[in-house]
Amino acid sequence: MTYQIAVLVKQVPDLNAMRIDSATGKPIYGGQMVISSYDDYAIEEAIKLKEAFGAEVTVIAAGPAVAKDAVSRALAMGADKGILLEFASNDVDTRVLARVLADQLAGGGFDLILTGQSSDDISTGQIGPQVAEYLGLPSVSSVIGLEANGATLSLVRDTEDGKQKVSVETPVLIMASSGLNEPRYPSLKGIMAAKKKPLDISKVDVTASQDIVWSEPFREERAATGTIIADIPPAEAAAQLAAWLREKKLI
Amino acid sequence: MGFKKVLVIGEAGPDGIRPESLEAVTAARELADASGAELAGAVIGANAAGAAQTFASTGLSTVYLADDPRLTTDLPMTKALATIVESSGADVVILAGTTTGRDVAARLGARLNAAVASDVLALDIAEGDVVARRSILGGKSLVAVTLKNDPLRILSLRAGSWAKADTNQPAGTVVSVTVELADSDTRVRIEGFATGEESGGVRLQDADTIVAGGRGLKEPQNFALVETLAQTVGGAVAASRAVVDAGWRPHHEQIGQTGQSVTPRLYIAVGISGAVQHNVGMQGSEYIVAINRDPDAPIFKIASFGIVGDLFEVVPALTAELAK
Amino acid sequence: MDDDRFDAIVVGAGPAGITAARELALAGLSVVVLERGQFPGSKNVSGGILYRQPTEQFAPGFEAEAPLERPIIEQRYLALTEDAMLGGIFRSMKFAQPPYNAYSVLRAEFDQWFASTAEAAGAEIYPEFTIVDLIWENGKVAGVTTGDTEGELLAHCVILADGANSLLAKAAGLHREWQPSEQALIAKELIALPAEKIDDRFALPHGLGAAYEIFGESTWGLLGYGFIYTNKESVSIGTGALLQDLIDSGRNVNDMLDRFKKHPAIAPLIAGGETIEYAAHLIPELNVDRLPQVYADGVVVVGDAAGLLNPVNREGANLSMLSGKLAAETIIEAKAKGDFSARTLAAYRQRLDQSIILDDMKKVSKMTPFAHDRPHLLSEYPRLAADVALEYLTVDGISKKEKQKKIAAMVKGLPKRRLIGDALGALKTQR
């Protein structure tokens, strides 16, 4: 069978190029905008399914106009169609965002909806389950292994109790986690081909929900409170630590 | 304005109620006490009766129990929980810092149109609103999320951020509830665990003492230093992401933002720098011991006892000393 | 276009490559530019001087649109000894009003803008791709490859604009290995300074700029020169010498630059500034008679890659642009003929021969060896001149007559033969 696959992709600031202003605790973004790291696994998995069984892969991003670049990159990696749901900013409650995405997905006849486990910047991990809830679909999170056999998917989840095996029939929403695969870099031909692939941009207006408010980012410096010993012979240091452990009845 | 009822959700794990659920009780009690609300609980799962009993004995007024073999995955669990929340009249719902807790909290928020904050590190009440603190930007920064929503707010916690509630309190009554589920709700089937991957030995979450090693150990085989120290103090072995990514240790030993969150009595960090993403997974430990060569390593900021020195000298000396 | 072939692939988004791509796109040919840097110009740190008149020909409207630093109103030629500086200044207020003669630019910004004009003309530009090899079809260059899967691209003609020391031109067998005596190695830095400080230290009307070329100690007396160009809020400073002389003298350019920056006459100009970029870069100094082959079946070489620049007069960018344009003209003809063989592309070389590029290079080609065989030009003479000036300007009770005698004696110290030789040689280079 050829799968109809949707991948939800978020564009985020490159955290490797970000530093936190020590005075204000606010982030200072250096580098460019990139695809949120877990989403790369989601895109790669969709393309692998396409290569193995045939699939039509639609990439969907909601966000400001620049998020188009994230969609283009996904197209360059091998996705077929791109959709940008453009609105002023990402600062809307996950329910609002999930609703926008779910409305776009509804009736699309998707067998498989792939998202990242959580986004690099705000990491709520809420969009996946909420989109699934709005669509009345099951969702499977923390997925690090996927085997497709027609409509049946065998998945491996990374949980507190170890690597959990589950199986599910499509349609389903799957949240990709690190280790699911090795995301590819777009090839030269891929990037050139992407220019010719359909990428439609539709403006959506969202109203921020009144019932939840996020503060500005801040940071809390914890001053050292414990006993720190330095510049004494290892044996001596070890003895002091051992004594401390015994005194605290930790051993 | 105060809240009427705080509902804390317990999760049945492989061996009874999950430790993360007991942390959730502590957090829930903070809120309930601060606003004079009733503190009730709910347990949703398969063969969860035992877990519900233990959960009730943390001093909860009532524990609603939905015990059904089909309640093993997010969708049916959310459905069951939604009916309980609505009938219970709760205005705050708190879920544990587990994979299921986080997923179900999000779904429930969509289902009942309630504001959700996930991965919460600390809770507060300001002007009658719940203010939840969570980390963003890969743990490098924090935000305070205010949940104004009336009548309902939903929180999922970060494991290890609260102490476990003790389970010898007067037990509240366990009230069984039945749930309506359609076949289409239960399409996800759990097949078990990948071989060799089921929680072998002590689960890190349950360990009283953890000895964790990082890149400072230089070579995989040097992890022997950490293992022998762990044996000597009777603790479990854990690792930083740097060494897990390097393939020295299995992923389920990883502590931190993208690994396990733990709160042992004693956490010994050997050759670990203490990056925020690591620390969020162990900050809740009662005592943190750090052995690191770099006096400016951030780990010393959160250490109760730190030795600035070469681990290859200090650790053997310590093991010897403790073996005495 | 038969199959998915482009008319032309350009390797390298520097001045030469962008000019070629822009001209071809304007003529309606399909052209792709591949650049290894994160963006055009990103590999070309620090700054340079761009002359308005030639640049306007290749980048029309650049004065209005391009990011430029300061119009240059003053040129200094200076010589350094261990403890003195002397030289000539030319500042003209004619340079201080439009049409300006030259601008200082930051290449990272200028190249990016220039590339955008080529894109507007219809060229496709793809950064972050390094071309590792050419693709051949029966003895003829037919494309390029990034070495990765799906990294192969075909075209009727490939334009190598990959800069000094073009690995691809060598791979194509068009170039032999260039000799150390045929390239200069230059270390350069970009040093941030507040605009006011720059205005003051270089005695400039606000927003206007100066260019210093500095010989002698700036290069340990080796053939080459140090330079300082003023930008809006930074100065570009660099120094370098012939690779051969660096090797022979066991010097390296990083030490050379540090030493230059510490010189008592230079240090005050950059004091307190923070270095924001550093790079070392080759400049070809090919003798015009030894220019490499610049064309073959399905391929042409332009700009620094072909050694087409005038290092002495600091004209690289504009001559590179010119060579790019001449190559484009030739390829447009080839497209019309439907023949991209060496026979057709030979017209590129003829265009070069008739252009100012080779005229200028011929002159330089005489000067360089002349100066090179006379190391004393850059060391002894400046030192002597400095001593003379010192003697003459020091007021110490000695009568001027006495001083003149002393000075005469100093100059006598020089071997007459060599003086005459130098003079005649200098004349020759000017013919």
Ligand SMILES: Cc1cc2nc3c(=O)[nH]c(=O)nc-3n(C[C@H](O)[C@H](O)[C@H](O)COP(=O)(O)OP(=O)(O)OC[C@H]3O[C@@H](n4cnc5c(N)ncnc54)[C@H](O)[C@@H]3O)c2cc1C
């Ligand atoms: C999105 C994201 C999620 C992440 N999630 C996690 C996570 O879940 N868990 C996690 O751990 N990390 C996580 N990281 C990575 C984290 O940022 C750090 O890179 C990692 O924790 C570093 O591991 P380390 O301390 O072992 O190595 P390093 O940071 O390299 O520290 C090695 C330490 O050993 C010390 N040392 C070296 N030699 C000696 C010696 N001879 N004696 C004593 N001390 C010595 C050094 O001084 C240094 O402090 C995450 C990063 C990102 C961006």
Ligand SMILES: Cc1cc2nc3c(=O)[nH]c(=O)nc-3n(C[C@H](O)[C@H](O)[C@H](O)COP(=O)(O)OP(=O)(O)OC[C@H]3O[C@@H](n4cnc5c(N)ncnc54)[C@H](O)[C@@H]3O)c2cc1C
């Ligand atoms: C220190 C210094 C100061 C200078 N000052 C001046 C000045 O003041 N005025 C002036 O006019 N000229 C100056 N020049 C000379 C001028 O910079 C060059 O002549 C001019 O840049 C040549 O242009 P080009 O396009 O031929 O090569 P470049 O500008 O060098 O461009 C070559 C491009 O090709 C790319 N590339 C290389 N290999 C590959 C590959 N394999 N695949 C893909 N891309 C590749 C490079 O990244 C680069 O972007 C100076 C040079 C130096 C080194």
Ligand SMILES: Nc1ncnc2c1ncn2[C@@H]1O[C@H](COP(=O)(O)O)[C@@H](O)[C@H]1O
């Ligand atoms: N603005 C968005 N547009 C498209 N997908 C998104 C967006 N925000 C989040 N997602 C998806 O939801 C996942 C989890 O994000 P989050 O809930 O923010 O942690 C991401 O990895 C994406 O797959």
